[in-house]
Amino acid sequence: MNTAVTFFSRTGNTKKIAQAIAEAACCTAQDIAAFDVQDTVDLLFIGGAIYGGALEPSLAEFIARLNPEKIGRAAVFSTSASKTRYGVAVNLIRNALKDRGIPTADDSFCCRGKFLFMGRKHPNDADLGDAKQFAVSMTGRYSQ
Numbered sequence: 001m002n003t004a005v006t007f008f009s010r011t012g013n014t015k016k017i018a019q020a021i022a023e024a025a026c027c028t029a030q031d032i033a034a035f036d037v038q039d040t041v042d043l044l045f046i047g048g049a050i051y052g053g054a055l056e057p058s059l060a061e062f063i064a065r066l067n068p069e070k071i072g073r074a075a076v077f078s079t080s081a082s083k084t085r086y087g088v089a090v091n092l093i094r095n096a097l098k099d100r101g102i103p104t105a106d107d108s109f110c111c112r113g114k115f116l117f118m119g120r121k122h123p124n125d126a127d128l129g130d131a132k133q134f135a136v137s138m139t140g141r142y143s144q
């Protein structure tokens with residue numbers, strides 16, 4: 001079975017989480033610009049964040065280009081400067097995937113990411129450990 005990890009990250013927080021997920025899922029984290037949308041994937045992890053109140057446009061475009069016949073299921077992850085905003089990017093990514101006809105895992109992952117004076121030192125080792133657990137849980141459920 002085939003698992004891939006893709007992400008968009010402006011300042012590196014989501015990239016760190018993507019790399020932890022990829023390590024646990026025994027694959028390589030790929031920036032969305034490097035991922036071939038014609039690849040067939042049983043489980044695709046997709047990560048992103050909020051900038052200026054919205055999802056990164058290139059991530060929305062990437063999801064619109066995914067082929068629903070080639071993706072078994074997507075698992076969404078994100079980083080957020082504020083705990084109160086944890087669900088924002090996750091929900092936008094999930095909704096874009098649903099619009100594209102790609103089933104999503106019920107569970108998702110989000111942790112804090114540093115932004116200006118907020119969330120300093122995040123993602124930290126505990127966040128990376130939690131992300132790895134999320135990856136193990138998702139691959140156990142959807143990729144076997």
Ligand SMILES: Cc1cc2nc3c(=O)[nH]c(=O)nc-3n(C[C@H](O)[C@H](O)[C@H](O)COP(=O)(O)O)c2cc1C
Nearest residue numbers: 009010011012013014049050051052053079113115
């Ligand atoms: C230019 C910029 C704009 C941001 N705008 C928002 C925002 O409108 N709302 C919000 O909750 N977080 C905002 N953030 C915080 C990011 O969502 C957060 O730091 C996230 O972890 C960034 O992920 P990244 O390091 O993978 O790019 C912004 C961050 C940056 C760098």
